[in-house]
Amino acid sequence: MSARNADTLIVGGGIIGLSIAWRLARTGHRVTVLERDTAGAHASRMAAGMLAATAEVGYEEFDLYALCTHSVIRWASFASELEEDSGIPVDFRSEGTMVVARDPDAARALRRAFEFQQEHGFEVQWLTRAEALEREPFLSPRIAAAVYAADDHSVDNRAVIHALVAAIRKLGGRVEEQTAVTEITMDASGSNHHVRTAPGNTEWTAPQIVLAAGAWSHGVPGLPDEVRPPVRPVKGQILTLRMEAPFKLEHVVRGARAYLVPRSDGRLVIGATSEEMGFNTELTAGGMWSILDGARELVPGVHDLPVMETNVGLRPGSRDHQPIVGWSAVPGLFVATGHYRHGVILSSATADAAADALLGRDMPTIMHPFSPTRFQTQA
Ligand SMILES: Cc1cc2nc3c(=O)[nH]c(=O)nc-3n(C[C@H](O)[C@H](O)[C@H](O)COP(=O)(O)OP(=O)(O)OC[C@H]3O[C@@H](n4cnc5c(N)ncnc54)[C@H](O)[C@@H]3O)c2cc1C
Incomplete structure (x- = not known):
């Protein structure tokens, strides 16, 4: 099988794309992250690393608060598993x-x-x-x-990025840096989607694509308009x-x-x-x-x-400042973006939920309010 096939291709190597890749790689899933810069070079590197469910969440944001709380609780074991897999300490405080x-x-x-x-x-x-x-x-x-x-709590988000890249590679996953996605083509039969990258005009194929391109998620070329996330x-x-x-x-x-x-x-x-x-x-x-x-x-x-x-x-x-995580209306396209001020804290819950979905299991109910289809319903 060509080296450019994978079980899942992830567009964007920030903390969200990398965390999902790591959880998948742990199961033996063949996952490849396509990142146009160096991994984690953008929001994920600049963040302060607060894991702040209590101090961050506003008065009416109950679903987000529940998700942030769940994520912070999960972070202690997430950090120690990551340290174990990568050999890199992440300064969880x-x-x-x-x-x-x-x-x-x-x-x-x-x-x-x-x-x-x-x-x-x-x-x-x-x-x-x-x-x-x-x-x-x-x-x-x-x-x-x-x-x-x-x-x-807090964590050193830069150390987390180094650890994620190291862990993914140790577990057999791929992180392709300096590899920009120039076109996504979703296959109507739903089984063999294509991603084109530059430089090199290389073609990658996979039955599942994850859109995790952070602030650029709306503009990734080739996405069907009806599933472009409002980010x-x-x-x-x-x-x-x-x-x-x-x-x-x-x-x-x-x-x-x-x-x-x-x-x-x-x-x-x-x-x-x-x-x-x-x-x-x-x-x-x-x-x-x-x-x-x-x-x-x-x-x-x-x-x-x-x-x-x-x-x-x-x-x-995102339009409502809440994350967008779940299967889109286009079969095979999973969305994980819109994490706004909470991408570090929510990387743990997002990665677990996304890995469940991409491995064919149900997403945890705590993630249901954040489905990308909420925007289609409003439209
Ligand atoms: C100043 C600041 C402070 C913050 N502090 C905190 C905090 O304390 N706690 C917290 O939880 N959150 C914090 N955040 C928010 C957090 O940083 C983000 O929510 C999180 O990093 C988003 O991760 P991401 O992977 O979605 O995006 P990014 O880290 O931006 O990653 C997206 C990646 O996609 C890549 N990409 C885009 N288009 C393409 C393409 N066509 N092909 C290939 N790759 C592509 C980009 O190069 C980028 O590396 C902060 C953010 C900022 C800016």
């Missing part, structure tokens, strides 16, 4: 998250969110200023209050500082205008703007200023830390 109110107005809003979270059974704890400072001494002494979310890029500017003694942050810290995510190797990731700017990836003074100013009012010590990196990523935002 379970210190929890401090959501901080900088002044009494912010504290009132935080209190409403806290009461809502408590009503719905989230693991949250109200902290006075003194209690918050005792847990995280580098917080500003001027903050008003904080909520401790015990179940909101757009949402720009995020983010930067990394280096923590230097005596400065050290133990928890993820979040405020209204910025979040700070410490890594065990001393990096401190600070993010992120959220901008509707199409595919623009320019770093701006205003973007950097707003997140640094937001971070400094919560944790003044960041002022003196050296800058290691500045970055811009494009989140794949």
Whole structure:
């Protein structure tokens, strides 16, 4: 059989495509990821790596909250299985998250969110200023209050990408980098779909195709129009500082205008703007200023830390800001995109559910609200 045949071809090698490939490769399934850049080079590399079900989810997003919670719980074993398969540590940290109110107005809003979270059974704890400072001494002494979310964790998403690529290859799967999909042709009889790639005008065939092209998912050439997912890029500017003694942050810290995510190797990731700017990836003074100013009012010590990196990523935002995961209306085409601000956290649940579907099993019911067919029904 030609090396360019597979059981499943995955278009896009971000954290979503790679996670699905890894879960499939573990079963002996012949899976190939086609990535036009290097694996994980886009949103998945730029992300902060928060696994934040509690702090991230809005008041009415119950289905998304259930999915995020399920994903975070799954992350502990997902991370250890990945470390085992790849031999690469992924810095899964379970210190929890401090959501901080900088002044009494912010504290009132935080209190409403806290009461809502408590009503719905989230693991949250109200902290006075003194209690918050005792847990995280580098917080500003001027903050008003904080909520401790015990179940909101973090992971080094870049390490996760390296680990996924290594694990897929060790398990016999393929990750083809610098390989851009230029045309998808879905076979009407549903059994032998074709994908063309550049450079080389190479043809690949498989009975199943997964569309996991992140912010570019809508525009992949050759997709039938009726199944093009309504996904757009949402720009995020983010930067990394280096923590230097005596400065050290133990928890993820979040405020209204910025979040700070410490890594065990001393990096401190600070993010992120959220901008509707199409595919623009320019770093701006205003973007950097707003997140640094937001971070400094919560944790003044960041002022003196050296800058290691500045970055811009494009989140794949769907029309309703919820992920799009499931079989499309075209037989053989599975969609896994639209993960917006939650692609790292949701990679675990998405990969499990997608692997179930692609291996011929039912998808877990928790994923049903996120089917791509919800947009067709609306149309
Ligand atoms: C600043 C920022 C901070 C974030 N922080 C967090 C966070 O803390 N926690 C969290 O859960 N999420 C976070 N996110 C969101 C998360 O990064 C995304 O939801 C996630 O990375 C999406 O993964 P993906 O694989 O769908 O997309 P991507 O990582 O963008 O991958 C898609 C891939 O498809 C490839 N591709 C596109 N078209 C083609 C083609 N024609 N042929 C071949 N390949 C193609 C691209 O090159 C790309 O590598 C953040 C995002 C940003 C930008």
